[in-house]
Amino acid sequence: xxxxxxxxxxxxxxxxxxxxxxxxxxxxxxxxxxxxxxxxxxxxxxxxxxxxxxxxxxxxxxxxxxxxxxxxxxxxxxxxxxxxxxxxxxxxxxxxxxxxxxxxxxxxxxxxxxxxxxxxxxxxxxxxxxxxxxxxxxxxxxxxxxxxxxxxxxxxxxxxxxxxxxx
Numbered sequence: 833x834x835x836x837x838x839x840x841x842x843x844x845x846x847x848x849x850x851x852x853x854x855x856x857x858x859x860x861x862x863x864x865x866x867x868x869x870x871x872x873x874x875x876x877x878x879x880x881x882x883x884x885x886x887x888x889x890x891x892x893x894x895x896x897x898x899x900x901x902x903x904x905x906x907x908x909x910x911x912x913x914x915x916x917x918x919x920x921x922x923x924x925x926x927x928x929x930x931x932x933x934x935x936x937x938x939x940x941x942x943x944x945x946x947x948x949x950x951x952x953x954x955x956x957x958x959x960x961x962x963x964x965x966x967x968x969x970x971x972x973x974x975x976x977x978x979x980x981x982x983x984x985x986x987x988x989x990x991x992x993x994x995x996x997x998x999x
Contacts (some may be wrong), residue, residue, distance in 0.1 A: 875911075875929045875939035882913045883998050891924075891946065891953045891975045892916055897995030899930060899984075908932045910993050912980070922946045926957070944971060952976045961986070 973982025
């Protein structure tokens with residue numbers, strides 16, 4: 833029978849705790865990756881439909897371009913599907929898909945209030961992200977013809993995005 837000293841027992845216990853922490857981090861990261869992938873899968877399906885059909889309004893449909901942070905210079909690709917009007921006040925769902933560092937991507941939905949006047953649509957909106965991702969994001973922008981320009985701001989970042997209509 834092997835007899836362990838108190839120091840050896842403490843080292844084994846510490847190693848077990850360390851392994852448990854690593855396993856927990858791995859599981860959380862795996863879950864997050866699966867969640868992001870499932871969001872992207874829904875976006876891909878909607879993107880395929882949006883690019884296959886003609887828009888029914890000046891702003892509805894598929895848009896594609898880039899975003900850039902004016903706070904830290906980070907940037908990436910951005911796509912958006914603007915949905916039909918949901919309310920008399922002009923609320924529409926904007927379904928975004930953004931990439932970061934060319935490797936990581938994620939999709940999210942935000943409701944924006946759109947005001948149309950003389951060929952220029954202006955919009956404002958907000959949505960909540962996790963606190964680690966900046967929390968409450970606020971948007972405002974314009975869509976004129978085939979050009980979509982907007983700015984965003986949250987507690988950790990601010991920047992702009994520019995897109996063109998996908999035809």
